[in-house]
Amino acid sequence: MDTLFTNGSLFDGQTYRAGWSVLIRSGRILAAGPELSVDPQTEVVDLGGGLLLPGFVDAHVHPVQGGLERARCDLSPLHGRDATLAAISAYAAANPDVDWILGGGWHQPDYEGGAPLASDLDAVVNDRPVFLANADHHGAWVNSRALELAGIDARTPDPADGRIERDPDGNPTGTLHEGAMDLVGHLVPPTTHDEQVAALLGAQAYLHSFGITGWQDAIFGDYANLDDSTPAYVELARDGRLTARVNGALWWRRDLGAEQLPSLIERREALQFPRLRAGSVKIMQDGVAENYTAGMLDPYYDGCGCRTANAGLSFVDPIALRDHIAALDAAGFQVHVHAIGDRAVREALDAFEAALAANGNADLRHHIAHLQVIHPDDIARFAKLGVAANMQALWAVHEPQMDELTIPFLGPERTRWQYPFGDLARSGARLAAGSDWPVSSPDPLAAVQVAVNRRSGDGEYEAFLPEQALDLATALAAYTSGSAWVNHADETGRLAPGMLADLAILDRDPFVEPVEEISEARVVATYVEGDRVYSE
Numbered sequence: 001m002d003t004l005f006t007n008g009s010l011f012d013g014q015t016y017r018a019g020w021s022v023l024i025r026s027g028r029i030l031a032a033g034p035e036l037s038v039d040p041q042t043e044v045v046d047l048g049g050g051l052l053l054p055g056f057v058d059a060h061v062h063p064v065q066g067g068l069e070r071a072r073c074d075l076s077p078l079h080g081r082d083a084t085l086a087a088i089s090a091y092a093a094a095n096p097d098v099d100w101i102l103g104g105g106w107h108q109p110d111y112e113g114g115a116p117l118a119s120d121l122d123a124v125v126n127d128r129p130v131f132l133a134n135a136d137h138h139g140a141w142v143n144s145r146a147l148e149l150a151g152i153d154a155r156t157p158d159p160a161d162g163r164i165e166r167d168p169d170g171n172p173t174g175t176l177h178e179g180a181m182d183l184v185g186h187l188v189p190p191t192t193h194d195e196q197v198a199a200l201l202g203a204q205a206y207l208h209s210f211g212i213t214g215w216q217d218a219i220f221g222d223y224a225n226l227d228d229s230t231p232a233y234v235e236l237a238r239d240g241r242l243t244a245r246v247n248g249a250l251w252w253r254r255d256l257g258a259e260q261l262p263s264l265i266e267r268r269e270a271l272q273f274p275r276l277r278a279g280s281v282k283i284m285q286d287g288v289a290e291n292y293t294a295g296m297l298d299p300y301y302d303g304c305g306c307r308t309a310n311a312g313l314s315f316v317d318p319i320a321l322r323d324h325i326a327a328l329d330a331a332g333f334q335v336h337v338h339a340i341g342d343r344a345v346r347e348a349l350d351a352f353e354a355a356l357a358a359n360g361n362a363d364l365r366h367h368i369a370h371l372q373v374i375h376p377d378d379i380a381r382f383a384k385l386g387v388a389a390n391m392q393a394l395w396a397v398h399e400p401q402m403d404e405l406t407i408p409f410l411g412p413e414r415t416r417w418q419y420p421f422g423d424l425a426r427s428g429a430r431l432a433a434g435s436d437w438p439v440s441s442p443d444p445l446a447a448v449q450v451a452v453n454r455r456s457g458d459g460e461y462e463a464f465l466p467e468q469a470l471d472l473a474t475a476l477a478a479y480t481s482g483s484a485w486v487n488h489a490d491e492t493g494r495l496a497p498g499m500l501a502d503l504a505i506l507d508r509d510p511f512v513e514p515v516e517e518i519s520e521a522r523v524v525a526t527y528v529e530g531d532r533v534y535s536e
Contacts, residue, residue: 002030003530004038008047009509013054013481013494016473016511022052024501027529032495045525051509053476054493055213055502055526056444057245057483059390060336060369060434062218063207064229065137067199068191069438070206073103076135076438081110081120088132089124100188101125102225104133105438106141108290109400115165118144118174131188131225133181136439138288140181140224147172150184159183161254161315163291177291178313185225196232204236204244208534210443211504211523214245216434216487218282218336218369220267221251230271230278237273243533245275245502247487249282249336252324254315261327268333279488280334285321286313286344289372290405294341297375300409311343318347322354325366329355334364334488336390342375342417349381356385367432367486373410373417374424382429388486389424390432391478393451394440396421396468398461421451422468431470431478432486444479445506449519451475457519472511472518501530 006021012032023031023038038044069076073091078084084106092101108114121130121143129146133139147153154170162179164172176184191199207215220230228251236242248271250264264281271278287293292300295312302308316324325335325348335355337348348368355366367388372395382389395402396419407415425431433451435442450456451470454463463469470478484493491500505525510518526534 001041001043002038003043003045004036005045005047005052005503005505006036008050008052009511010495011051011053011473011476011511012496014473014477022495024530027501027531029495029497029499029501031497047505048507049509050524051506051511052495053504053506054480054484054495055504055528056211056479057487057489057493058207058212058215058434058437058442058444059367059432059483059486060218060392061215061437061442063203063215063437064196064199064232065226066438066442067203067206068195069104070202071199073101073132074105075103075132076105079107079110081116084110085120085124088121088130092125092128099128101128101130102132102188104137105135106132107135107401109404114290114405115173115175116141118142118147118172121174129187131184133224136288136290137224138293139175139177139291140184142174142176142184146184147174149187152183156183161313163293178287178293181224188225191227193231196227196229197235200229200232200236201241204242205534207244207442208526209523210445211526212244212442212444213502213504213526213528214484214487214489214492216247216249216280216336218249218436219251220248220278221253223251233276234271237276242275243528245487245489245492246277247280247489248276248278249280250278252281252283254284257320258324258327261331264333265331280336281328282336282338283321283324284315284338285348286315286339286341288340289410290401292409294372295344295347296341296373296414297343297346301411303408312341314344314347318350321347322351325351326355326358329359329362329364329366332362332364335366337368338370339368340370340372342373342378342414345371345374346378349378349385349387352385352387353381361386365486365488369434372419373414374420375417379420379423380427382424383427388430388432388482389421390434390486391419391421391451392434392436392440393419393421393447393475394435395419396454396464397450397456398464402464416465418465420468421470425470425474430482430485431474432482433475433478434483445521446519448472448475448479451478452515452518457517459516472515501527503527
């Protein structure tokens with residue numbers, strides 16, 4: 001049966017079309033226009049003055065991780081040390097039979113220096129080890145029992161790719177950054193396959209409720225205390241329960257080198273399903289600014305405004321990175337790089353430039369995610385090299401993590417270089433968008449709110465670098481056609497005849513509402529290939 005979506009407007013993935021309707025048949029768009037003729041048997045979906053747009057595509061997300069956290073000790077909705085500790089205590093009391101207290105989502109600004117203490121955890125859980133990732137998942141809070149089991153004490157050296165928070169005598173205080181998480185993480189009991197399947201199903205339903213119809217899972221592989229979720233995806237792809245379109249980014253192990261390429265190729269060939277593929281490889285090049293592990297061209301400042309000797313980390317040697325990305329490019333892989341600092345961004349761009357010179361352009365659609373600090377000299381290189389800018393727009397705001405844990409240590413010049421989405425768009429760079437959930441909310445409309453206004457919908461803080469704001473159409477395009485392009489999902493992301501009917505319906509039309517109220521819009525229905533996968 002044909003279905004007509006009418007009595008509203010549409011955004012076609014690039015352009016706003018006031019008063020247009022869309023007709024679909026057999027899972028594809030048959031027609032789009034202001035006046036469409038239909039027969040009496042056509043099902044009619046009344047948009048009620050709302051907006052029809054392509055389903056959102058999240059270009060950087062961790063659904064299984066998010067689903068597990070929602071099912072475990074989920075601290076992400078909470079703020080403040082006391083509220084967080086009360087929730088941990090309540091979770092431990094309600095789950096007396098679990099061997100480890102797992103979960104995460106605590107917020108660094110709630111603790112002095114962004115580093116909570118094992119002694120605080122000991123006061124609420126001392127009979128079992130505790131391992132709780134922070135909101136950005138680049139650090140973990142552990143109790144004394146976990147430190148004891150891992151044998152971590154004042155004599156334990158920091159790993160090359162991480163740092164142990166210590167007191168003045170060198171004793172560990174309970175926060176582990178980056179690779180130091182693995183010192184405890186390798187002891188965490190493996191997540192069972194059934195737990196992963198349940199987490200993925202829960203996450204899929206949750207993401208569909210935000211109008212998301214596809215995504216790039218940013219890690220297919222073992223990372224920190226997280227087990228590879230690929231088998232869960234395969235089960236759902238085989239039995240038809242995977243309703244989203246997924247491209248998995250195979251994890252590049254930084255303790256290995258080029259010798260892992262054959263296994264990555266083998267895994268890619270094994271993951272070929274109608275709605276699941278693994279055509280990308282994820283390389284994490286640096287850490288995050290809040291714990292001073294993001295790779296910077298110049299060192300960080302200290303709390304007194306003096307330069308330190310620390311310029312952050314490069315998890316992969318920059319020269320080796322060029323070789324690895326050239327080899328991956330030659331093997332037909334898209335490369336998805338995590339880069340926060342300006343040095344890491346430059347290292348990634350240098351590697352993509354070397355790959356382009358060596359191999360030519362094979363339309364692999366490489367992209368760099370996060371892009372917190374970009375040196376102005378590197379802005380134009382994205383368009384020149386054909387590298388997409390994968391933005392997590394929700395982070396480009398004044399809030400405690402930015403104002404207390406980032407700006408003082410970057411200094412005024414680099415602060416002005418943060419999240420330069422406007423400059424990237426004006427330079428001709430292709431924009432994609434993602435959430436990094438569970439690091440931050442997966443709600444695309446909340447992210448679009450920030451991309452357009454450079455402040456969140458609550459209006460609590462002034463706009464952050466408002467000259468870097470995007471217009472509404474550009475921001476929505478990044479989250480629809482831009483991310484679909486990155487995912488090689490070329491039959492989605494646009495509302496045009498012949499395209500797959502992956503759709504989202506909003507309860508209002510943000511193009512005619514005040515831009516300050518974008519995040520107040522709600523998704524009322526989500527469709528994948530013409531089938532409704534979510535409705536209010």
